[in-house]
Amino acid sequence: MPLRNYARRRLVPRLVFALSLAALPLLLGSAIIYWQTLRGLSAEARTATHEAVRLFDLMLGNAEGAARVALSHRGQTCADVTLVLREQVAVVPFVRSVNLTHGDDIYCTSLFGESKASLERSLYVNGRLRLMAGNPITPDVGLLILRREEGEYGALATVDGRYLSSTLQLVDQRSDLQLLVGGEWMDEEGNVSQGEPVPLPVGHVRIDSERFPYSVVGGFAEGSQWRHIREEALPLASLLIALGLISGVACYWLWGRSATPSLELERALMAGEFVPYLQPLVDARDGHWTGAEVLMRWKHPREGMVGPDLFIPLAERSGLIVPMTRDLMHRVGEGLAPYGELLGEGFHLGINISAVHCSDPSLFDDCLSLQARFLPHRPVLVLELTERELLAASEATDRLFSRLDAQGIRLAIDDFGTGNSSLAYLHRFKVDALKIDKSFVTMIGVDALSRHILDSIVELCGKLDLMIIAEGVETEEQWRYLAERGVGVLQGYLFGKPMPMEDFLLAMRERNGGAH
Structure with a gap:
């Protein structure tokens, strides 16, 4: 869509309406905001609940597989089968213990x-599933037990409650989720209670698993819609009030100002004002530079250097982000490729892409072109998928990511946990790495809850065999904390600020002892 038409369709009616009716925009806007908030929260709760059911089915599917293997050794003595049970605990994700039963007795663990x-068969829902608050070994940790029976023999596979509570927390950090199994239920803190949980007042939804006898309840607490409106929609409400009071001259000024940024971006792209800055990525073990993230900066002729927070969202909305990224990749190839020997093999080169870019078939050719510039050296090109806009899975995106993967181009989720996707991208696409958002890193040593969430993310990455990159590292304490937990790659002001390519290459030469 042409930028002038875009500005006319989205901005002019709003300004004309505000000028014509001073009070009506506030009244109608408030009603619409409230309705959209309730609808958005309901949709968010339903999406989070579906995702939780999918993840719990995955965990119980692993547990069922472990139970099936255990039952294949039924009738053998416990001494002969103990090693098999322990092997299942060691190799099957999420499974904490595996036991064998005969009749009403557990004879081997x-x-x-x-x-x-x-055995207490009556406590298992449909004879298959039981949620417990704890056992003598871990009385304060809940557990979910899956039972599989063949004749007189059966097998019990246990899923640790900490996996369950972490999933409830991480699927969607804003909504409340609860796991129900028969007359027992678990909240996000891992507490197991009896009876039915109190229905959640906002966006309440209950989804039953089609594979196992359990349900997940999702929703929001009382007053969540008002808190959401205060946090998300208050600027819009303030703008509606202001539009009802401003004069015609002010409206005219706002009209012209609203259309200017998009046109200015188009002019800046043609003038080559968007320049790459590089921020080093380091090995968490010794601080050695192993790569860099490419960041876009706007070198404005009058305003000076403009940060990406001010123009990237507008570029995505206006459709300019694709040619801007292509131009950035071209500049990186021109500036860094001649120094491929200095960078070395396997140099990590991260480039941010938006959801709209993933539907553009030219992305594959742009990546191949960038790789070809570095031959015979070959950096590891990593596309960092931002979460500002949700990427919908389709045949086109699946085919694109498959072709990129075949060329050794990796996919990472940037600012993990802060955008629209939550855990969804991990299961829709073949993701190679996660970038932990700096808001979690900043809370190391300050906020216990954020630290627990960070630990859960690291543990989840370990289970899924994903590379972890931590952003925003600014202190030695944060460095030590992340390194001790197996985070392999770090990024932040402690190691280097974003810098022009010339300064980055100069710093690389100094670190390599003056090599050219």
């Missing part, structure tokens, strides 16, 4: 070997 505990 992966933890203690021979056992004489009672």
Whole structure:
């Protein structure tokens, strides 16, 4: 869409309406904001609940597989089968223990070997599933037990409650989620209670699993819609009030000002004012530079250097982000390719792409062109997918990511946990790495909840075999904390600020002892 038409369709009616009716925009806007908030919260709760059911089905599917393997050794002595049970605990994700039963007795466990505990069949929903608040080994940690039976023998596979509570927390950090199994339910803190949970007042939804006898309840607490409006829509409400009071001259000024940024971006792109800055990525073990993230800066002839927060969202909305990124990749190839030997093999080169770019078939050719510039050296090109706009899975995106993967081009999720996608991208696309948002890193040593969430993200990445990159590292304490938890790559002001390519290459030469 032409930029002038875009500005006319989106801005002119709003300004004309505000000028004509001073009070009506506020009244109608308030009603619409409230309705959209309730609708958005309901949709968010439903999406989060579906995703939680999918993840729990995945965990229980692993547990069922472990139980099936255990049952293949039914009838053998416990001494002969104990090693098999322990092997399942060691290799199957999310499974904490595996036990064998005969009749109403548990006769062999992966933890203690021979056992004489009672099975208590009546406590299992449909004879298959039981949610417990804890056991004698871990009385304060809930657990979910899956039972599989073949004849007189059965197998019990246990999922640790900490995985369950972490999933409830991480699927969507704003909504409340609860796991229901029969007459027991677990909240996001891992507490297990009896009876039915109190229905959530806003956006309440309950979804039953089609594979196992459990449900997930989602929604928001009382007053969440007002808190959401205060946090998200208050600027819009303030703008509606202002539009009802401003004069015709002010409206005219706003009209002209509103259309100017998009046209200015188009002019700046043609003038080559968008320049690449590089921020180093370091090995968490020794601080050695292993790569760089390419960041876009606007070198405005009058305003000076303009940060990306001010123009990237507008570029995405106006459709200019694709040619701007293509121009940035071209500049990076021109500036860095002649120094491929200095960078070395396997140099990590991260470039941000938006959701709209993933539907453009030219992205694949742009990446190949950038790789070809570095031959015979070959950096590891990593496309960092931002979460400002949700990327919908389609045949086109699947085909694009498959072709990129075949060329050794990796996909990373940028600012993980702060955007629209939450955990969804991990299961829709083949993701190679996660970039932990700096808001979690900043809270190291300050906020216990954020630290727990950070630890859960790191643990999840380990389970999914994903590379982890932590952004915003500014202190030695944060460095040590992340390195101790196995985070491999760090980025932040502690190691280097974003810098022009010339300064980055100069710093690389100094670190390499003056090599050219």
